Amino acid sequence: MIVDDKLRTPGAVRDAERWTAHNYHPLPVVISSAEGAWLTDVDGRRYLDCLAGYSALNFGHRHPQLIAAAHAQLDRLTLTSRAFIHDQFADFCRELAELCGKDLVLPMNTGAEAVETGIKVARKWGYQVKGVAAGQANIVVAEGNFHGRTTTIVSFSTDEDARADFGPYTPGFTVVPYGDLDALTAAINENTVAVLLEPIQGEQGVVVPPEGYLPGVRQVCTERNVLFIADEIQSGLGRTGATFACDHEGVVPDMYLLGKALGGGIVPVSAVAANADVLGVLKPGQHGSTFGGNPLACAVAIEVVRLLATGEFQRRSAELGERLRAGLEGLLGKGLVGVRVRGLWAGLDIDPALMSGREACERLAARGVLAKDTHGSTIRLAPPLVITEEEIDLAVAQLTEVLAG
Incomplete structure (x- = not known):
């Protein structure tokens, strides 16, 4: 929840832009804490992490x-x-x-x-x-x-x-x-x-x-x-x-x-x-x-x-990856023109006539899901392997809404 009247995110984004070499183009989200598959920003808003630090967070935040x-x-x-x-x-x-x-x-x-x-x-x-x-x-x-x-x-x-x-x-x-x-x-x-x-x-x-x-x-x-x-x-x-x-x-x-x-x-x-x-x-x-x-x-x-x-995380990735695949392949022809999935790792090609990958990620962030674009209209999903079925469904549902405009 938002804990004070004034949002802290805009100022924090400005400060980062002022004092940092611009070798990245991050989404305007300022994270302050995390647990499992969820992130919380400086204004108390929660996000489902579907990037997992480019696979650095396979076991979730703060396992x-x-x-x-x-x-x-x-x-x-x-x-x-x-x-x-x-x-x-x-x-x-x-x-x-x-x-x-x-x-x-x-x-x-x-x-x-x-x-x-x-x-x-x-x-x-x-x-x-x-x-x-x-x-x-x-x-x-x-x-x-x-x-x-x-x-x-x-x-x-x-x-x-x-x-x-x-x-x-x-x-x-x-x-x-x-x-x-x-x-x-x-x-x-x-x-x-x-x-x-x-x-x-x-x-x-x-x-x-x-x-x-x-x-x-x-x-x-x-x-x-x-x-x-x-x-x-x-x-x-x-x-x-x-x-x-x-x-x-x-x-x-x-x-x-x-x-x-x-x-x-x-x-x-x-x-x-x-x-x-x-x-x-x-x-x-x-x-x-x-x-x-x-x-x-x-x-x-x-x-x-x-x-x-233990093999637990490999099994989770394989099983939950099939659920992710099913959800994403259902969006082919509905805003997606390409889907590639292996375990809990997916590359999605958005119809470039709809939006860029960057725009899709910005719209997902506004809906509480964080992902990362790459090369034009392609975005990647790589959630932590501790993600649940319900959270996968949530991510797919929010992507569906983004693609529907």
Whole structure:
């Protein structure tokens, strides 16, 4: 409820615009608290969160098990650097490695750091193990990718907003159409050390590749002695109705890149998981991070891994995702011209004659539902996996009203 006569949101929005570099264009909503799948703004208005921090909040806001782990660790130890070993480190690395079915884990902080780590490891593996000539390593990537915004990563982005005016660009990448196995295969040569892909392209609008594409990538990588790196930073950790999006087609990559939900919406945590013949190429001093694998991060991430180990959240995502799919597909021809759903992750193409994605998200926010637009008239829905059937129905009902005008 509104707690005083004067709304605080307009002033807070103005202050943010005044004092912040404009590298984002947020909706004019100012959040002050949250619980589960619900957010409350500074004026007391509640919103259903259908973005979940781009999958960083898979377990909802302030999940009690994760908050308890954070509180307990805050009272003990928060940072040592990797100059020493702390008592949460081995448990985190072991339990995440077991969840991934891999030998080793290299913890970092952000998703972009995990991607950069994967690139460095793949290049070093290429030189030391595959025998690629010095300075010639190449990585095949896909059009429409989103792996982060460092200078190296934007060098192989095809999104001009992310890429333009940040050159000179880092060489060593070949871009091919997403979902085109023939083009990917043709791009691999003797200097190719890895194929780096999102199993589902999130920023592009939850684009699911054709059936058989990921198994085909796995096969050609094996045949050509190339690492298959799966960026599961958004798609992984329960979002799609499985632990990893690759699981839907029985594919096991050589390297998982993980982040977002790994920190439980509390602290930034990312990681690379791979076998010893890949991650073992790194030696002391060749890569690292002061905050990577810090005690607070590990304490929270251990509980995230344990939540996933129960399978409960993967099942919820799969079951509730079918309810979401049914509701959204019922809007095809009624304002939606495209729907893509995998678990509790959906990309919706709105008829551009009706409105832009931004306008749709603004209208949804006015109705108490928060979502995010991307690329023109496309919006994404990615609610926390703790959302209920009734809350899914509420989100679909509000979208129905928005589309009806």
